[in-house]
Amino acid sequence: MKKKKFTRSLMFSIRGIVHGITSERNVKIQLIIGLLIISFSIYMETPKIEFMLIIFSIFLVLTMEIINTSIERLVDKIHPGFDKDYEIIKDLMAGAVLLTALLAIIIGVLILFEPITSLFS
Structure with missing residues (x-):
């Protein structure tokens, strides 16, 4: 019984994520940017702890955007x-998304600035 309940909950969760990606322009844009940054980080062999911060930041932005859309x-x-x-209420949520995105940008710049500049030197 519990396995079925968990499976159903998981399916609802996945459906919500897919709906956010397919119906919300900002989620699509942030997902594409996130995947590009993850790919670049892998290519540049970003150290594990820094890579984890990048992944965390990307997921946090996507999560906030989905919460914003829901509200x-x-x-x-x-x-x-x-x-x-x-x-x-809507403006407050949009502000929360913006702050989260700014945090992700700051983390990304602090971690990836040097590897990016080393590519061009």
Whole structure:
């Protein structure tokens, strides 16, 4: 019984991730950028701990984007028209995604700046 419950939960989770990737432009863009950065990191043989930070940052951005999308859709369902309070909720979530993306960029630059510059020198 528990195995079936876990399998169903896993299927729902995968369905949610696939839906986020296929229906949300920002998730697609961030996923493509993330895969490029992961590929570059592998090519440059980035040390394991730094590679883990890069992977963590990418997953964090994607997770925040999916949470943001979920909250936006919930707000739109609850209140389809414009409402200042609901707009603030959406803006707060968008701000959280932006902060997470900025963190990922900072981590990426700190880790990959030197390997990138060494390619061109």
